[in-house]
Amino acid sequence: MVATHTEATAMTQELRSRNQASQLYVRALSAAWRNNIELHDPSLWLLKEPEMEEKMLRDADIAHAVGFRRHLIAGRQWNVVPQVEGSKRAAMAVGVATHLLEQVEHFTQARLNLARAFFSGARFARIHGKVKTLTLGDGKARKWWVPTRLEDLDKRMFRITPSNQDGQKMVQWKQWDMMRDDWRPLTIEETALTIRHVYQDDQASLGHGRGLREALAWWWWAKEHVFRESLQAVERFAQGILTAKVDGIRDAETGMPNSELINSWRDVLEDLRSRHVLVHDSADSIETVSGSSEGWQMLSTMRGELRSTIFTLVLGANLTTAASDGGSYALAEIQENSTEALIQYDRETLEETLTKSLLGAIWWKNHANIVELGLLNEKPRFSITQEKRQDPQERMQVAQALNSMGVELSLEDVLEQSGFKKPQPGETVIPAGGLQQSIMPQGGLSLP
Secondary structure (H helix, E strand, O other): OOOOHHHHHHHHHHHHOOOOHHHHHHHHHHHHHHOOOOEOOOOHHHHHOOOHHHHHOOOHHHHHHHHHHHHHHHOOOEEEEOOOOOOOOHHHHHHHHHHHHOOOOOHHHHHHHHOOHHHHOEEEEEEEEEEEEEOOOOOOOEEEEEEEEEEEEOHHHEEEEEEEEOOEEEEEEEEEEOOOOEEEEOOHHHHHOEEEEEOOOOHHHOOOOOOOHHHHHHHHHHHHHHHHHHHHHHHHHHHOEEEEEOOOOEOOOOOOEOHHHHHHHHHHHHHHHHOOOOOOOOOOEEEEEOOOHHHHHHHHHHHHHHHHHHHHHHHOOOOOOOOOOOHHHHHHHHHHHHHHHHHHHHHHHHHHHHHHHHHHHHHHHOHHHHHHOOOOOOOOEEEEOOOOOOOHHHHHHHHHHHHHOOOOOOHHHHHHHHOOOOOOOOOOOOOOOOHHHHEOOOOOEOOO
């Protein structure tokens, strides 16, 4: 079927005027670049409520889910792995990096702060350090720059400004200077010592990252509204509604209800109910009508659905605690694997950031020593240990089976899996093989 000239013209006009959203975006972005205008965070919720993120984290369910995911991302243990497997100097590079990273105070807390990027879109940290004389690598004493702490910096302390330098368009990061009360460009050293962890850094986010708060905020807003209605409903359902039939409430002349008399009765009834007593004329009738449970059930269902959606959105699952036996336990195991896959991605992005920024800063500040040791191209990678809760009894059975097959196992690893630690010098210990002999009939332990 061949379209007529009129139909073809109408279709062409429709295509030309259908949607100009892409034109609006590219032209606004081009204008910002040409005029060196600051590229603001394109968050719609921050535009509506600047303190929205802090308010969201005061919600118990959101604080629990976000905190749980942050702890999983940050991890408890970390290590450094070689950049080049099989290299002769890989062990030396790993040893140097590990020793210097161990000097960072509250390193776990610093990783926890950076892990919030999935929620905020981006998190920043400034690396502080000092020079120490150390014998790293080949045992020779040298002056080393040692990182000592990671200062957490809010993303609102930074902004991105396009600049025109020698006819070339550049992007310049600026930081708010509280003493000067103004923005100032970052120096080369400050840039090298700044950790910028951005989550989902796509072009539309303009370098600010795309945090989970943008999707979570809609459910938080609905949850706040439902809880407000629920609190108002508590009084109605608990105390009921008073209905009063008052003799002579109509005006004798007009036949209409006497508004003054109605208001007076309302004030009296409210005062009497607050005192838990009702007094009225025998000709009047006062009754308490209990509220229907259907409204409360609807609010309860909505609160449960919003809570479940929040957990699913943040954790990839809606069971954050241990489930019971049967189907719920199997479902919890499946959802745990789903959460772990989500967390593993976040861990890897944090590992990449710390490898590039933190280890990069160490290699940059200690350039002379690194070159002298031949480690310039041997910068290792930072790695967060993937931990999963294990059943100690099950792990011990696996260890025993492997050991009986002649497989050598790490004593420290076996003790950690069992939940026990290696005895320290001077500690009172139970001799090997003497645990059974030390158990008394009453079930106690007789320590030597």
